[in-house]
Amino acid sequence: xxxxxxxxxxxxxxxxxxxxxxxxxxxxxxxxxxxxxxxxxxxxxxxxxxxxxxxxxxxxxxxxxxxxxxxxxxxxxxxxxxxxxxxxxxxxxxxxxxxxxxxxxxxxxxxxxxxxxxxxxxxxxxxxxxxxxxxxxxxxxxxxxxxxxxxxxxxxxxxxxxxxxxxxxxxxxxxxxxxxxxxxxxxxxxxxxxxxxxxxxxxxxxxxxxxxxxxxxxxxxxxxxxxxxxxxxxxxxxxxxxxxxxxxxxxxxxxxxxxxxxxxxxxxxxxxxxxxxxxxxxxxxxxxxxxxxxxxxxxxxxxxxxxxxxxxxxxxxxxxxxxxxxxxxxxxxxxxxxxxxxxxxxxxxxxxxxxxxxxxxxxxxxxxxxxxxxxxxxxxxxxxxxxxxxxxxxxxxxxxxxxxxxxxxxxxxxxxxxxxxxxxxxxxxxxxxxxxxxxxxxxxxxxxxxxxxxxxxxxxxxxxxxxxxxxxxxxxxxxxxxx
Amino acid sequence: xxxxxxxxxxxxxxxxxxxxxxxxxxxxxxxxxxxxxxxxxxxxxxxxxxxxxxxxxxxxxxxxxxxxxxxxxxxxxxxxxxxxxxxxxxxxxxxxxxxxxxxxxxxxxxxxxxxxxxxxxxxxxxxxxxxxxxxxxxxxxxxxxxxxxxxxxxxxxxxxxxxxxxxxxxxxxxxxxxxxxxxxxxxxxxxxxxxxxxxxxxxxxxxxxxxxxxxxxxxxxxxxxxxxxxxxxxxxxxxxxxxxxxxxxxxxxxxxxxxxxxxxxxxxxxxxxxxxxxxxxxxxxxxxxxxxxxxxxxxxxxxxxxxxxxxxxxxxxxxxxxxxxxxxxxxxxxxxxxxxxxxxxxxxxxxxxxxxxxxxxxxxxxxxxxxxxxxxxxxxxxxxxxxxxxxxxxxxxxxxxxxxxxxxxxxxxxxxxxxxxxxxxxxxxxxxxxxxxxxxxxxxxxxxxxxxxxxxxxxxxxxxxxxxxxxxxxxxxxxxxxxxxxx
Numbered sequence: 001x002x003x004x005x006x007x008x009x010x011x012x013x014x015x016x017x018x019x020x021x022x023x024x025x026x027x028x029x030x031x032x033x034x035x036x037x038x039x040x041x042x043x044x045x046x047x048x049x050x051x052x053x054x055x056x057x058x059x060x061x062x063x064x065x066x067x068x069x070x071x072x073x074x075x076x077x078x079x080x081x082x083x084x085x086x087x088x089x090x091x092x093x094x095x096x097x098x099x100x101x102x103x104x105x106x107x108x109x110x111x112x113x114x115x116x117x118x119x120x121x122x123x124x125x126x127x128x129x130x131x132x133x134x135x136x137x138x139x140x141x142x143x144x145x146x147x148x149x150x151x152x153x154x155x156x157x158x159x160x161x162x163x164x165x166x167x168x169x170x171x172x173x174x175x176x177x178x179x180x181x182x183x184x185x186x187x188x189x190x191x192x193x194x195x196x197x198x199x200x201x202x203x204x205x206x207x208x209x210x211x212x213x214x215x216x217x218x219x220x221x222x223x224x225x226x227x228x229x230x231x232x233x234x235x236x237x238x239x240x241x242x243x244x245x246x247x248x249x250x251x252x253x254x255x256x257x258x259x260x261x262x263x264x265x266x267x268x269x270x271x272x273x274x275x276x277x278x279x280x281x282x283x284x285x286x287x288x289x290x291x292x293x294x295x296x297x298x299x300x301x302x303x304x305x306x307x308x309x310x311x312x313x314x315x316x317x318x319x320x321x322x323x324x325x326x327x328x329x330x331x332x333x334x335x336x337x338x339x340x341x342x343x344x345x346x347x348x349x350x351x352x353x354x355x356x357x358x359x360x361x362x363x364x365x366x367x368x369x370x371x372x373x374x375x376x377x378x379x380x381x382x383x384x385x386x387x388x389x390x391x392x393x394x395x396x397x398x399x400x401x402x403x404x405x406x407x408x409x410x411x412x413x414x415x416x417x418x419x420x421x422x423x424x425x426x427x428x429x430x431x432x433x434x435x436x437x438x439x440x441x442x443x444x445x446x447x448x449x450x451x452x453x454x455x456x457x458x459x460x461x462x463x464x465x466x467x468x469x470x471x472x473x474x475x476x477x478x479x480x481x482x483x
Numbered sequence: 484x485x486x487x488x489x490x491x492x493x494x495x496x497x498x499x500x501x502x503x504x505x506x507x508x509x510x511x512x513x514x515x516x517x518x519x520x521x522x523x524x525x526x527x528x529x530x531x532x533x534x535x536x537x538x539x540x541x542x543x544x545x546x547x548x549x550x551x552x553x554x555x556x557x558x559x560x561x562x563x564x565x566x567x568x569x570x571x572x573x574x575x576x577x578x579x580x581x582x583x584x585x586x587x588x589x590x591x592x593x594x595x596x597x598x599x600x601x602x603x604x605x606x607x608x609x610x611x612x613x614x615x616x617x618x619x620x621x622x623x624x625x626x627x628x629x630x631x632x633x634x635x636x637x638x639x640x641x642x643x644x645x646x647x648x649x650x651x652x653x654x655x656x657x658x659x660x661x662x663x664x665x666x667x668x669x670x671x672x673x674x675x676x677x678x679x680x681x682x683x684x685x686x687x688x689x690x691x692x693x694x695x696x697x698x699x700x701x702x703x704x705x706x707x708x709x710x711x712x713x714x715x716x717x718x719x720x721x722x723x724x725x726x727x728x729x730x731x732x733x734x735x736x737x738x739x740x741x742x743x744x745x746x747x748x749x750x751x752x753x754x755x756x757x758x759x760x761x762x763x764x765x766x767x768x769x770x771x772x773x774x775x776x777x778x779x780x781x782x783x784x785x786x787x788x789x790x791x792x793x794x795x796x797x798x799x800x801x802x803x804x805x806x807x808x809x810x811x812x813x814x815x816x817x818x819x820x821x822x823x824x825x826x827x828x829x830x831x832x833x834x835x836x837x838x839x840x841x842x843x844x845x846x847x848x849x850x851x852x853x854x855x856x857x858x859x860x861x862x863x864x865x866x867x868x869x870x871x872x873x874x875x876x877x878x879x880x881x882x883x884x885x886x887x888x889x890x891x892x893x894x895x896x897x898x899x900x901x902x903x904x905x906x907x908x909x910x911x912x913x914x915x916x917x918x919x920x921x922x923x924x925x926x927x928x929x930x931x932x933x934x935x936x937x938x939x940x941x942x943x944x945x946x947x948x949x950x951x952x953x954x955x956x957x958x959x960x961x962x963x964x965x966x967x968x969x970x
Contacts, residue, residue: 041586045806047579047687048566048588050720080802082849084826091805149810278849280858283691283799285721 004210005245007238008218009167009203013180015159015190016128016198017060022155023127024051024094030152031196035133043155045089050284053078057125057157058101058288060189062298064159065102065123067183067305072295076101078125078282083275086149087130095160097279100124101290107163107183108307109175110325116172119164128156165204165215170234174227177201182306186331194226201225205234206251207241216241217251221265223258233258237265309334317347326355332370339376344383353379357397361404373407374400382410389470390414391421423470425477428461431469432477435460446482454478486511487648488965491557491705494651498551505545505556508651509538509600512558516602516649519968522630525644527563527621528571529603534558541598552597553708559594560650562641563604564611565696566685567591570601574687575609575619578807578814578833588685589720590654590696590713597712602650606640609835610804611661611689613637614907617898618837625894626669627966628933632891635665635907641699642669647968652700652709656686658693659792660886660911663923666699667886667936670925670964672706672953673699675911677944678918679724682717688803690796691722693915703924703954707731710946726944734947735954740774742952745879749785750910750938755888762926762935763885769959770883770952780879782871787864788913789905794848794861795916800838801845807833840901865916872917876942881952884910886923886936910938920946922953925962934964 021028025042041049062072079097105120130151134144141147161180167173181192181199192199206218221237224230236258241251256265304312309328313319319327327337333354340350354369358379362369382399385391391399391414402413414420422428435457436443446453454475461474486494486508497503513531520526541556549555561567564574566584568591573579587595608618616624616639624639626632627647634643638655642665645653655662657675666673674697681696688694698709714728746767751760767777809815809829816828834842848857875882887907897904914921919940926937937956941949 041584044811046584046586046812047572047574047582047806048564048584048683048685049586050684052719052721082802082805084805084808086808086810086822089806089811091808092802276851278802278846278851278854280798280802280849280854283722284688 005207005238005242006168006210007170007205007207007234008165008215009170009173009205009234010165011163011167011173011176012202012204013161013177014200015064015161015184015192017057017157017159017190018198019054019056019060019157021054021056023054023057023125023157024155027155029156033152035148035150036152038152039154043089044151045091051094051282053285053288054157059298060157060187061101061123061125061159062290062295063187063189063302064161064184065105066295066299067187067302068102068105068107068120068123068161070102070105070120070123072102072290073099074290075099075287076290077287078285079279080282082278085129086147087132087154089130089151089154093126093129094282094285095126096124107176107179109172109179111172111175116167116176118166118176121162121164123159123161126158126160128153128158130154165206170231170238173203173234174231177227177230179306182329182331186303186305188303188331197225201230203230203234205237205241207238207245216245217253219251219253219265220255221258222255222268223260229258229260232260232263233265236263240265317341317351319347319351323351323355327351332368336369336376340380343377344380346383349383350379353383353400357400358404361401372404374403378403378409385410385414389421389423389472391419392467392471395419395421395467419468421470422465422468423473425473428469428473428477431464432461432474432481435464436478436481443482454482485515485648487515487651488701489651490701491554491651491708494557495551495553495555498545498556505538505541505600506535508556509534509558512602512648512650515647519627519647519649522968523625523627523643523647523649524622525606525624525640525647525649526560526603527573527575527606527619527640530570530601531603534600534602537598537600541600544598554594554597554599554652554712556598556600557651558600558602560602560605560641560644560653561591562607562638562653562655564607564656564687564689565590565654566687567601567604570604572604572687573620574611575607575621576807576834576838577620578830579812580620580814582813584685586685589682589717591685593712593715602644605638605644605650605653605655607655608637608639608661609838610687610800611637611656611658611694612800612837612841614660614664614904615892615894615897616640616665617894618835620835623894626891627968628670629891629931630968631893632933633668633894635668635887635891637661638665638673638699642666642671642673645669645671645699645701646966652698652705654696654709654713655699656689656694656696657911657915658689658695658796659915660908662697662699663911663921663936663938664887664908667923667925667938668891668934670928670934670936670962670966671699671701672703672922672924672957673697674706674710674922674949675914675920676710676714676946677724677920678915679722680714680726680728680920680944680946682715682720682723684717684719688799690799691803692799693792693796695915703922703950703957704732704735706922706953707735707950724944729947731946731950734950737951738773739770739952739955742770742775742881742948743879744770744775744777744952745780745875745882746777747785747875747882747884748779748781749783750884750913752888752909754906755885756890756929758929759885759888759890759935763883763937766926766937766956766960767883769956773955773959777883778879780875780882782868782875782913784864784867784871785913788868788916789909791861791864791868791916792908792912793844793905794857795865797841797845798848798858799845801842801849804834804838804842809833837901868913869917872913872919872942876945880941880945880948882940883952884938884940886910886938890929890931890933890935914938914940919943920949922949924953924957924960926960927962928964
């Protein structure tokens, strides 16, 4: 029998903060602007320029650290991390080393039937690098004539969140990232877009026989830049390492690159490289002293976080655990839901619509609820129209689709399309009498005790009214007429 | 008296009285430059055309009733490691030979507000590394008092041009003595302010925790006036101090009757020239005659200052200079096909030997496995030095020492022997390590006719004591000699 293996995973996540200006200069952050237009002597590393710390970025970083239950260091400094690369204007990165902003935190990851507590080693601040753009059609360095450096991104505030090796499966790793991203989105300090690179993740991974104490030789996997790649890349790496160990081999400590096309990992550099970053305290910046009072003030600005919100939703809106997690798990959904609950009295109805038809349309369109054309007010008006029996739930589905596509309010859609439910008793009676007269067979069957025949008759009425007849009234009138 | 040998405050009086125009001052400076520059090589770049244009503009401003501030229309030379927008700033290095800054250093912005005249960019040791100004890509500067000798360094150009009448004043930078030592060797006044008093924004960094910009002038009064302008908090420099800037000129002419002077035994070092020691002793005697008290004091940790400096300064430099890689600006070897080779060749060809030597020392000191033994330990000893000074300033108002252990030495005499060269700064280096203000003023001439300087050191932010003592001593010494450089 083969031994069972377990994986031991630690993650390093970089998050770009969306402050107004860069980490150490007054340049605005850029989003796809023309190359090298959002730069200045400081972020271009011109001789004589000096960094000045962005206080807002420090505040954002403190928010993240606090939300991850970290202790904020009273005394924190920046270090220089020295290495040469053309996307680094100064050939050193201003980062943090042995005195990071936050230490000793954790993030609880709900795995459904258990909770994995992932300890956070540190949260530290640093500056982003520029970007290399390789000329040529493929954009691959091997096929390009030249490389261009775009420094627009250089100096963008970054925080790095480093975990202990507490993660035990690729799935847990993915869930950790989902949770971390969500938490940061709640804090409103980054757009956490993995596609655009504002949320980036590297993993350290090793495997060992289940229950063993010692951690095996690890590899570092880079380019895990989507939830899917993170899980796939780690799954591949687990299999690869197990195969080596089972074959009696040894895992080599190395940096590997995830290739999403082949879904495999490959060694990034052939040579064994031991970087010596020659860290030393950044002499151009002064130490930061974090006063308890200031940290307390920042703490007060932290909004309700997902775990607390889920609990509150269950209690306040009387929702199931599943519904609460769904709605409170994303800041956008939660905000939308709560706005609806302010103008509509039945939270369960709102929840059903958001989680049902609305989510289906959002998924199909790949839109976020905050970008949807349907305002919470319009959704509520529609729910009220159903309650008042102005439209049936069935008609509502089609009304909602139009609201979703056009952003029109439900009343005008109903009016334009003449969808208002027929609840006029006289009108319904005359239609029903007509239907009964034209369908003597089913009427007779009903009277003889075949109660199901009423569905056929109701169907006829609905067809006659193009679905607009008030179903409850139709039912009542037919029942009384046939008895 | 020659116009180009007047002080800024004398010129200001004449400008106010309309006895002279800025154009005349500027022209007299350039005519002097044209006659002596070939011998001295004080400048890397001259800005004659722009300077004369600016002088004419200032004359118009003055004649239409504009304010005449202390440096309005005064020709100043700027050390070539201070960024001047649109005017090359080379740091005397091949690697920045064609580098033109896109911004002005904060000190330049401040001087611009007074409408100063930029004569040109003054020569220096490459990246301010050196004590003789022999490490310049643009050739050595020669001492106006004896052109076979060095002017000191690294601000050799700024010192020589003021001493030779090629500028009225200048700005230099001082990391381990780079203002005071050349001022001493050239017979002028040089001041290094408290660390953080002058913004470093726009000063090309050598060693960030030690660098400080300061004035080189012909007298203490000009020095105080220039400090008034360049000192003050700058939000672009995180290490700049948020302290009030007093009017430094108000400390001039105050008596020093009760001043308490300490003479650090460790700075009256072995190997100090007899004549230098005698000149310092004479100065101390003058202080006593003016009613001050003089005592010997020991600061034991100072004996380690040189070692500490030659770990910390190169460490910071190795990182500060890594941005010169041929990628964005500066010299690039265009023949290389790979990135690594381009980096290596550009830096190998772009930097001079002394700079390379210090980059290597610094890289070594910061390396894994050596950091604790070198950089970390040096920082701890630096704290001991700071504490020794603190203790001394509990008892004394100022400390007095030689600025340089010797007078100007011959060009080529020490260049092959870095350790002897490094000893030139033994009296000035401890001051930078502790971030203190200090001045060098002329104390006389040696029997060979070479200037000797005396250094006055003050406690943190006590520029006032330094200036008070310097002004009184300057008057008492009465140094009026000028180099006999033939026109």
